[in-house]
Amino acid sequence: MICLGVETSCDDTSLALVGDTGLLGQKSSSQAQVHALFGGVVPEIASREHARYLQPLFKALLEETKVKPEDIGLVAVARGPGLLGSLLVGGAFAKAFCLGQGARFLGVNHLHAHLLAVGLEHELAFPALGLLVSGGHTQLYRIDAPDRFTQLGRTLDDAAGEAFDKAGKQLGLPYPAGRIMDELACEGRVDARLFPRPYLDNDNLDFSFSGLKTAMTAYLAKHPGCTARWDAATGRVALPEGPERQELADVCASYTYAVVETLRVKTLRALESPEARGINSIILAGGVAANSMLREAMLALARENGKACLYPSPALCADNGAMIAYSGWVLGSLGYAHGLEMEAIPRGRRVPEDMILLRSA
Ligand code: KG4
Ligand code: ZN
Numbered sequence: 202m203i204c205l206g207v208e209t210s211c212d213d214t215s216l217a218l219v220g221d222t223g224l225l226g227q228k229s230s231s232q233a234q235v236h237a238l239f240g241g242v243v244p245e246i247a248s249r250e251h252a253r254y255l256q257p258l259f260k261a262l263l264e265e266t267k268v269k270p271e272d273i274g275l276v277a278v279a280r281g282p283g284l285l286g287s288l289l290v291g292g293a294f295a296k297a298f299c300l301g302q303g304a305r306f307l308g309v310n311h312l313h314a315h316l317l318a319v320g321l322e323h324e325l326a327f328p329a330l331g332l333l334v335s336g337g338h339t340q341l342y343r344i345d346a347p348d349r350f351t352q353l354g355r356t357l358d359d360a361a362g363e364a365f366d367k368a369g370k371q372l373g374l375p376y377p378a379g380r381i382m383d384e385l386a387c388e389g390r391v392d393a394r395l396f397p398r399p400y401l402d403n404d405n406l407d408f409s410f411s412g413l414k415t416a417m418t419a420y421l422a423k424h425p426g427c428t429a430r431w432d433a434a435t436g437r438v439a440l441p442e443g444p445e446r447q448e449l450a451d452v453c454a455s456y457t458y459a460v461v462e463t464l465r466v467k468t469l470r471a472l473e474s475p476e477a478r479g480i481n482s483i484i485l486a487g488g489v490a491a492n493s494m495l496r497e498a499m500l501a502l503a504r505e506n507g508k509a510c511l512y513p514s515p516a517l518c519a520d521n522g523a524m525i526a527y528s529g530w531v532l533g534s535l536g537y538a539h540g541l542e543m544e545a546i547p548r549g550r551r552v553p554e555d556m557i558l559l560r561s562a
Contacts, residue, residue, distance in 0.1 A: 203268060204275040204533055205298070206526025207255075209291030210283025210311045211337065212242045214254040216262050217522035218273070219530040224321055226266040227523050228258040237376045238433050241366070248286035255294045273304050275538075277529020280308030281546025282337070288545035296541050305559075308543045309528045310552040311520075312338055313350050315486040317531060318524030319511045326482040326509060332468055334495070335487030335520075336362035336377060337548055339408050339464075341471050344484070347531045348556070353476050354406030354467060361489045364410035364460055368417045372449065373429035375438060382453045383492050385440075389447070389454030395420065396459035398466065406471050413459060420452065427452055457494050465498045472506055482509040491518040536560040 203225070208215040212235075217227035232250045236242045263270070278295035281288055292308070299306040316331040331342040331350070339361045341354040359367065362379055369378020396416050400409035421428065427448040430439040440446055471477055483503045489495060490512050503510030517523060537556040546552045 202274045202530065202533060203272050204277055204526050204530040205273045205295075205304075206309075206522040206524070206529055207276065207278040207291045207295045208311075208520055208522045208525045209251040209255070209287045209294075210279045210281065211287060211520055212236055212247050212250075213520040214251045214258060215520065215522035216255070216258050217526040218262060218266055218268055219321075219523065219526035224523050224527070225268060226262055227521065228262040228265070229521060230254045230258060233377065234436065237436075240370055240376050242284070244284045244286055247284055248290050251287050251290040255290070270298075270302055273298075273302065275305045275307060275529055275533040277307045277309045277525050277533070279311040279314065279525050280543060281311060281552055282548040282550065283311055283545075285545060285547040288547070292543075292545050299541065305533065305538045306541055306543070307529050307533055307537060307556070308539045309525050309532070310350075311525075312340060312552075314524040314528040316342065316344065316484050317347055317528045318513050318517050318521070319484050319486060320531065321517065321523060321527050322513060323511045325484075325511070328480050329482045329484050329511075330468070330471055330477055330480050330508075331484045331486065332464065332499070333487045334361040334464065334485070334489035336360060336366065336379075338487065339410070341406050341467065343476050343480070347528070348535060348537065351476070353471055353474070354408065356408040356410060357400075358409050358411035359414070361408070361410060361460055361464065362487070364413050365489070367414040368456055371414070371417050371421055371428075372452070373431055373438075375431045375436075377488075379489060379492065381438070382457060383494075385450045385453040386457040387493060389450030389452070391458040392451060392455045393458060395452065395455040398459055398463045401463060401466050406467055406474070408463065408467060410460065410463070413456070417456065424448065457492065461492070461494045461498050464495060465502055468499070469502060469506075472502075472508070480508065482511055485510065485512040486518065488519045491515040532556065
């Protein structure tokens with residue numbers, strides 16, 4: 202079976218094809234530069250850009266893979282959570298294709314797809330503990346099977362990626378700031394006293410990162426010199442020079458440490474909880490899973506606890522069509538589908554478990 206995956210939940214338009222041999226091809230267009238001008242994603246612009254790019258990307262994908270529309274047996278679309286207008290554009294595209302070609306249709310939970318995407322490169326081992334860290338979400342799951350996710354914890358306010366993006370904005374870095382903060386952090390020294398590890402003094406598995414940006418505001422009020430200057434017109438970032446350049450790197454390292462240590466402590470707490478009984482692997486996924494310090498911390502945590510640690514290569518961490526196509530292929534192979542009346546789910550609403558089982562695998 203060949204599955205077309207459609208990802209338009211935020212600011213990346215991405216289409217991919219997955220077949221029985223794995224990923225056949227992917228075509229993507231990032232809107233990051235457009236939204237960087239505004240310091241964050243502008244939903245209306247995002248929807249329009251998706252509408253503009255879907256058709257040309259689809260044409261290029263078919264040309265590159267030599268797959269014909271009639272070879273596509275299933276279309277999987279990211280149904281949410283995400284920006285509603287953006288999801289509707291991808292959903293309409295996927296539904297129109299299914300109507301025209303008679304292909305099966307399936308809506309995929311974007312958050313689950315991030316975690317399942319690890320299966321494109323590694324053998325998935327269930328039950329697994331999943332840590333999803335992206336620009337919009339931070340969740341912990343117990344995953345018993347591709348269609349059995351149990352949420353154990355979530356962020357109560359900002360997501361881990363948002364914590365990087367908002368701190369990066371204060372540091373004068375362009376949106377999204379996670380990757381550049383990661384690069385700067387690699388040159389810096391961690392001072393664990395600079396930033397708090399938020400929301401650890403409790404016994405739950407939830408997160409709260411919003412206080413970290415306040416800590417950054419307080420730090421910069423006392424140390425205003427260590428910020429960069431980003432010129433939207435040229436797209437260039439001017440880093441400070443001399444000792445302030447080192448201070449910026451140290452701040453990035455210390456801030457990253459605060460985020461990573463918080464994620465590590467809660468993941469360890471989850472591993473030690475009764476909900477984690479029988480778990481043999483930790484899956485790390487989402488845009489922030491590309492973070493070097495986080496990868497090292499999770500690898501060490503897994504090793505110390507005798508578990509495997511799986512994460513996608515950096516290109517599969519950010520939003521991508523391959524993760525939707527792969528999840529669609531896996532769930533489709535188990536016999537799942539949706540009717541074309543399936544709803545898109547905006548951020549903040551729980552994605553319903555309403556797939557239809559056409560046949561048992
Ligand atoms: O999964 P993703 O592409 O989109 C969402 O579904 O949100 O994640 C994007 C997020 C952004 O907040 C970005 O700053 C962050 O991932 N990010 C990183 C790194 N690369 C991307 N954060 C920390 N370190 C990185 N290397
Ligand atoms: Zn995502």
